[in-house]
Amino acid sequence: MENIKSLYKDLYKIYGDVGKWWPGTSEEIFVSAVLTQNTNWKNVEKALENIYKYTNSKNILKDLHNFSQQEIAELIKPAGFFNLKAKRLKNLLSFLSNFDFNIEKLKNLDETFLRNELLKIKGIGKETADSILLYALNKPFFVVDAYTKRIIDRMYGIKEKNYDKVQKIFYEAYPRDTDLYQKLHGLIVEHAKSKCKKIPLCSFCELSLKCLFHTST
DNA sequence: CACCAGGCCCTAT
DNA sequence: ATAGGGCATGGT
Numbered sequence: 001m002e003n004i005k006s007l008y009k010d011l012y013k014i015y016g017d018v019g020k021w022w023p024g025t026s027e028e029i030f031v032s033a034v035l036t037q038n039t040n041w042k043n044v045e046k047a048l049e050n051i052y053k054y055t056n057s058k059n060i061l062k063d064l065h066n067f068s069q070q071e072i073a074e075l076i077k078p079a080g081f082f083n084l085k086a087k088r089l090k091n092l093l094s095f096l097s098n099f100d101f102n103i104e105k106l107k108n109l110d111e112t113f114l115r116n117e118l119l120k121i122k123g124i125g126k127e128t129a130d131s132i133l134l135y136a137l138n139k140p141f142f143v144v145d146a147y148t149k150r151i152i153d154r155m156y157g158i159k160e161k162n163y164d165k166v167q168k169i170f171y172e173a174y175p176r177d178t179d180l181y182q183k184l185h186g187l188i189v190e191h192a193k194s195k196c197k198k199i200p201l202c203s204f205c206e207l208s209l210k211c212l213f214h215t216s217t
Numbered sequence: 218c219a220c221c222a223g224g225c226c227c228t229a230t
Numbered sequence: 231a232t233a234g235g236g237c238a239t240g241g242t
Contacts, residue, residue, distance in 0.1 A: 022223090032223095033223090034224095036222090036223050036224085037223080037224040037225065038222060038223085038224045038225080038237090039222055039223080039224085039238090039240095040222040040223085040240070040241070041222080041223065042240075042241070043222080043238095043239060043240055043241085044223085046240085047239095077238090078239060078240075079238090079239070080222085080237080080238040080239040080240080081224090081225095081236095081237045081239080082237090082238070082239080083237075083238090084225085084226090084236090084237050084238090085237090088225085122225090122226080123224090123225065123226080124225085125224060125225050125226085126224095126225095127223080127224065127225090128224070128225080131223080145223050145224090146222090146223075147223070185223090189223060192223090193223085
């Protein structure tokens, strides 16, 4: 059935359990969430490698906080937009310093309050905030990205591009479940990345859809 | 050579 | 409210 409620199990049939999907420790996810903004993950990995060379894996955030904006920019060059992202990372690290870079302290805050606080940081938009909440802090916020919008358009003809409205569609179709959101978002990206490259139509999606329709009931 | 990638901010209508 | 430009590297 061509309902967004069946998206999870339809994709699950193809890709199976993708687990938590976003790689890295919670500390690393704060950094990669910024680095990956409009950037290929491969380039993010190169930047992360540079960061790992100069930080202690136990204290990446605290260590990075001690670098200047210029030094961070130099490290993250491969990820592109390095000057901009260096600033954004400094902003985020400055916020985290208020909690002594202690992830547990963040987890203890009210979720909605924390999301609003993250959104106040210059350079942290809704998608980055929700990525941090969902993958670094294991809070039930659904991440809406370019792939999400593309898939609901291709599969269900939903043209909505507004972040909040798309997110609402998922909140109304799925229960507030961290594990589910982590896997569903991962499945969506895996599916989109697997073949979908160019608009207007991804032949892989069409085939998958037909196949799924025929196999379900 | 062109185009894209796991966005966000700012400005101009 | 919404559209468009800037940010920048590396892969295809």
